[in-house]
Amino acid sequence: MRDYQQLRGLVAAAFTPMDEAGNVNLPVIDSYAEYLTKTGITGVFICGTTGESASLTTGERKDIAIAWVNAVKEKMKVIVHVGSNSYPQAMELARHANEIGADGISAIAPSFFKPEKVSDLIGFFEPIAKSAEELPFYYYNMPSMTGVNLSVPLFLAEGKKRIPNLAGVKYTHNNLMEMAECLRLEDGRFEVLHGYDEILITGLALGAVAGIGSTYNYISEIYLGIIDAFEKGDMDTARKLQMKSIEIVKIFNKYGGGVRGGKAIMNLLNIKCGPCRLPFAPFSKEEYEQLKADLEKVGFFNVKK
Amino acid sequence: MRDYQQLRGLVAAAFTPMDEAGNVNLPVIDSYAEYLTKTGITGVFICGTTGESASLTTGERKDIAIAWVNAVKEKMKVIVHVGSNSYPQAMELARHANEIGADGISAIAPSFFKPEKVSDLIGFFEPIAKSAEELPFYYYNMPSMTGVNLSVPLFLAEGKKRIPNLAGVKYTHNNLMEMAECLRLEDGRFEVLHGYDEILITGLALGAVAGIGSTYNYISEIYLGIIDAFEKGDMDTARKLQMKSIEIVKIFNKYGGGVRGGKAIMNLLNIKCGPCRLPFAPFSKEEYEQLKADLEKVGFFNVKK
Amino acid sequence: MRDYQQLRGLVAAAFTPMDEAGNVNLPVIDSYAEYLTKTGITGVFICGTTGESASLTTGERKDIAIAWVNAVKEKMKVIVHVGSNSYPQAMELARHANEIGADGISAIAPSFFKPEKVSDLIGFFEPIAKSAEELPFYYYNMPSMTGVNLSVPLFLAEGKKRIPNLAGVKYTHNNLMEMAECLRLEDGRFEVLHGYDEILITGLALGAVAGIGSTYNYISEIYLGIIDAFEKGDMDTARKLQMKSIEIVKIFNKYGGGVRGGKAIMNLLNIKCGPCRLPFAPFSKEEYEQLKADLEKVGFFNVKK
């Protein structure tokens, strides 16, 4: 089996640092990147869902991409999410990602006008992927956010014919039968990037070798432990570690999910990602205190030392 | 009961003319506008769902707004939809709408990060509405597209406190009990713009006096007839006319809905709106022929003469 | 236009009286029926959603049907809902309804194994309707409860060919365009029984002449007022009355909806319908007090005098 895998291990879906007024806070990216280089992750996925791309302007997204490429060049992979409901905007972002030296691009399905057929989804991505044709293109499949739940194996098999740089899929969905199919498709021809951190162990069981997620930003040690234990066949340790990640996920779900809650966790770790942009409500002082207490209860800050 | 109603009668949700390459075709707007001025409609709602705003860039949306204001100024109202998942973009569009002399602005709920509470929805719209504070602001409620289905009466009652220019709601939803509540709220304080053309008669029954819809572009005569019959108490005529509109809606639903099918109908009427932008698939020659035959079968072109 | 309408005016979806232990309380039906005969309603729809048929045994359903037929025979129509996920059970109930002299039968779609095609839905109802072939059969369309949302006009048009006694549909759904189609289908060949009391006015606008609902049990005077005002062309009065019904609906929605909240209202009116059967939670004393206060606030008990 030839190895097509360009991404391996843990890729952090990066948050977009903002200041209290909701403006993008570019200078933070340097220290954020430096922190990440010490965590064992192998890449960053920027301006995705976690990066609040939907809430950003095209100009902001370019600035952020430049800052990340400059900060981590040669140290880890940078995948730039260029998805947009407006394909000309996505094309512009794809061209830009290529120009600045990103390692790959990705795009989520348009979610306002939802493609109802796989061929329409391919048709939408075709000019976008072509705008950075030397870079690998990853389809970002996340039906819970987009409402677009089309067959991914069909997308990959048919898409490859019209999108030569189609490399694989960031699979953020709970249909693990389908994920298994993607992994075995054409003898492993496509990269299938595991998307739900809290069940990484199931992705490993199915054969995934890389994952993209937001909690890799702050508990990568847990996931590295899962991968290590899994490879050694020590399933019990892997399961126990997975439960630790689940405990964290359950906590941030009480605070509005992995973007809003995740940014607050980063702030508690002194990586100043700041607040989320509207429509996320600001994080109150009371919430920070409660979150801190919740995290202490499950030993989060001990893990971090 | 004081009259707060600024919009009355039929407001056309305008299509955005494009050329075969998918570029915005601004020059068509003049002839399109001239055509509309002869149809009895009282306003246009531009860059909304029908106008494919989600697929457009911010620059394109500004150009389109200018073209419409210039084309119909003094002849009919121009409501500019400024909604966006990115509120800074929406603010920019709101300021621009105000500068160029639009008569009102509207915004749909953000649909990628979906507000889960009414207060978050208000918080999102607050800076946007403030960016054009002299203009009436209409919340564009369309859960079938956004997945945001929050209480509209609560939004109006609470929103008014933080958004002084909140004038009402474009109500494009099938919860007619809720629409009735909006109409009676605070003794009719808010404009409730009927959103589903195919059941205009039910909106009239509930007390609506204005509607915004895409089929008002090409069968306004039917709806003017419904309003006229309804006011005369001739319900049977009103119902028969409503059935004619339903027949048209059923036809375009076979062709991908009111945007894709509606643009094709406009093209058949020689208002050159062109194709939709991706992710809508191009309209084939065979589809045009079939659509024409379908429309002929229900006497569409006779109505138009 | 020939008149096929067998049902006219308001048909009450009857509650099933139960005692505190959750057993069916048959003796109450006599006094309940006597009360209803004074309210201006023209029929009862028994063992439907409001009657908690899903929670009853087949034997209980037969007993209830007998009690109602005996109680109101000659005074008003009795439509027996015979729907069940198990079609042999539904057939047994249909035969029984016929034997005891019911005026019609109705069945909801099976909701565990959901038919995915109209032809499967027809196939399911065929033997059931045939089991009471002299009685009119009404399809009970309620997608919000069943998850079965198939085209009703298609069901009626195709179903008529295989179900000779198919008389129409109890249309409890918010797709009013489709309801309009049903009403005009084959020149008014089918009875279309309006299903959502809180928007009766919209059903009247579309041409419905009968409705089946649970609130007709206790505020029929409001609805008779709506119908009267509508017929006189006094839309404003009709709307004001409709708002009164909406206020009541909003109240019971706070208490678990029209079945659980509705039974509690009946109890407050001294028609001893008792509690709901599990899975509905028992109604607490505190809830009764709060409900009473809520109803007093909107003048409910004044209307009842």
Added chain:
Amino acid sequence: MRDYQQLRGLVAAAFTPMDEAGNVNLPVIDSYAEYLTKTGITGVFICGTTGESASLTTGERKDIAIAWVNAVKEKMKVIVHVGSNSYPQAMELARHANEIGADGISAIAPSFFKPEKVSDLIGFFEPIAKSAEELPFYYYNMPSMTGVNLSVPLFLAEGKKRIPNLAGVKYTHNNLMEMAECLRLEDGRFEVLHGYDEILITGLALGAVAGIGSTYNYISEIYLGIIDAFEKGDMDTARKLQMKSIEIVKIFNKYGGGVRGGKAIMNLLNIKCGPCRLPFAPFSKEEYEQLKADLEKVGFFNVKK
């Protein structure tokens, strides 16, 4: 860790044999059971979704339970599904299961009136489980069929207090994070029976030691192979075998799913399960031929030799 596990390995969700007229075909159960005893499965789960319980009468369900207990007594476990929208019916079935010597009972959530709170779900099951209090009670969680998607860990933890014989859950849902939580809850206090055969490998990764599913009826050898390979740490073999099961699942999905398609497969294997009951459409001769061809293409009949 004390071992609470009563079920281990593969439990077949049994089909209910029927004749061409749709009547239950009890005599087939003997030969069906004999066949199953040779397949390596450890139990049967009868009158569940696969057994079409929703389409059966209470009497039929009792007859089927008796036939299975008689046929496999001492040879494998018999879990009787007693779930019903009507809890008195479920109680009757639970008592009966106990009387005839079943090894456990299970019940699915009521799906017409859907409990909205965990406490209501517990309240519904309480009298049912008590009707067979010496037997282990398993909650059958299957939101895709019931629309009831309540927290299962909360149900188990709280339910245990009111349902002493609550043994665990048949977990047929794609929320594997939640399934992981159930497995680790109270140090493994609850049995968590894996429910989706096509991803058994992920359940094993999470720590499940038993599964209940319909495909164990006819390709148990594949799953026994998966379990064996998994235990040896030979993940690649386990994945390849899982893909074989996925191929079969994809095939029957073309024929209406695991009940309708699964029964047809049994018929092809000469276990005469016959057709499904309505609302499932009958299986045509053409479909059988196509199904056979589809199965041959993936080598199904070779596996069976």
